[in-house]
Amino acid sequence: MSGTTGDLGDGAETGELLSTEELAAVAGVMSDAGTTPAAPLTARLIAGGKSNLTFRLTDGASSWVMRTPPRAGRTPSAHDVVREYRVVDALGPTAVPVAPAVASYAEEDLIGGAFAICDFVEGRTVQTADQLADLSDAQVTSAIDALTRTLAALHAVDHVAVGLERFGRPDGYAARQLKRWTGQWEIVGEHFSGDVRSAADRLAARLGEGLPTQHATGIVHGDYRLDNTLIRTGAGPEVTVAAVVDWELSTIGDPVADVAMMCTYRDPSFDLIIGSPCAWTSPRLPDAETLAASYESAGGVPLRDFDAHLALAHYKLAVIAAGIDHRYRAGATHGAGFDTAGDAVGPLLEAGLRRL
Template sequence: MTELTRRELDGVTEVMTAAGTTPRGDLRGRLLTGGRSNLTFRLDDDADAWVMRTPPRAGRTPSAHDVAREFRAIKALGRTDVPVPPAVALHEDDDVLGAPFAISGFVEGHTVQTQEQLDALDDTRLSMAIEALNATLAALHAVDHVAIGLERFGRPDAYAERQLRRWRGQWDIVGASFPDEVATLATALATRLTDRLPTQAATGIVHGDYRLDNTLIQFVGKDDVAVAAVVDWELSTIGDPVADVANMCVYRDPAFDLVIGTPCAWTSDRLPSVEDLAASYEKAGGVALRDFDEHLALAYFKLAVIAAGIDHRQRAGAAHGPGFDTAGQAVPLFLEGGLARL
């Protein structure tokens, strides 16, 4: 599904109206680029704009594409200082679009996804953007999830163990089409992680997919950069905040370009190294990065499975375009990266 019919848009309008937001004039929708999991549409009426997230209609993997989870996260965090889009409406049935969908307010800001967009930032503004990115992540990890109503958002303990079990189960589904040598790497990394699971010293809200291109940034005058909104919360949960930092750092691996299908901003040599990025987070007031190598290895395994899932959807005919036909090539590279960290 890359286009919305008039009937579907009318159904979305009814859902928004029932939630207390009535579009003024006929609702229009267009697909925004950049999604590798959920589809992201911009919705417009004659005065306002919104963003709608919905899963693909085919090739879905269990527990992925959780737009309801995204919605609940931003709705709760809207009461904090963490910048998120305003929550508007959630529809969990398949009767309107053939899949659930969630709608949030449209936030003005700059996306930095490509090398070209990154090149538009001079070194000073880029440094400020990274500082703002880490300060926002540290602020997220400082939020009391119970106080904002997310006490049932996820189990607070044994986070690494649950993550390994989840992504190992996903691999059993999406990894079946890979050669034996890749399967051997996956088994080896999962086995070694079982023996070296990181210990959990802190608990907080984990975004699960945090990096620069999952934020919108704003330029504040000539001297500052701020994060206007953090987006893409489908993997969020309650768990070990160190995992968020590890995930962010692993996305710096050049193999991530194969998942995106083009050289992306987050793999650029202009950005800090893994070590410097982690140090910047701690300097911003984040939690101590205990057992960081083990967290990095687990993040590599997670990213390998995500890349395999993208390849799985492409093979199922549910997706096509840049990244979908090359994501599978990144899988052994991520698995090797995780083994190297251990």
């Protein structure tokens, strides 16, 4: 829900462009919400093609970022930009850095889909190993400290006080996650080897026998790592988080699971899912245990039953990778990461078993 000076679009199809009439309608929604553009809006697609489309809007003086679903190929429950906007709007007055919320529109009559708009936030993304190479060791250390402090601040937010009491079920988070991903595995896991399927069955069974107890409840980002933030750097070593972005998977749940998912993304197999060396798997970053300790030192919730949470997170990521592979085999995807994602499934399952 924010912009970055480093965003690169995947390329726009004709159907992803906004007409003058559609931009005028968007401006009307902004005006109704109290932000009136000084001139007719123009739009540039800065990210799109695989998830929600992200446009940078400008009136020549100010800039905003608009998120809207793809106009074709979306499923009813996915791409909920208005729900994403809701959590960003709620977090605006808190210590969690987010892009200031401007307006949202839930209907599809104006531009063919719902949309949500926030202020443009200047910052940089660090998604790839090459982008991480631009940071000094001192800046990497500072960035990780800022990242874990920000996650601790998110988990300290009283979700009821900020109006998110009904944003998700507060209890039984691990059980719901295990049920969801075992069901998904039944759909996408059938073509894997017997050893991989056996590992999946053993991990799911052991998780079912000893699910972690939920000791805390809070806002869960669901996809938290360095490349889902915008950071700011200066002449010195200090790095700050300008905004946390990509709230599509956010809900109310167990904060420990959020930390576990962040740590699980550090597994080298994540590169196979992405399709290229990414910043978050770099050996320049701390290992999972050090990340977890940094989070707790920053005032995060106690990481009880953390190995069980890590095992569940590995299972979840393995099933996600299997799903990508499933779509690739069906001919429904193309591009980097789709042809190698299946290779990540076995190692992730084995890593999950080792955590138990």
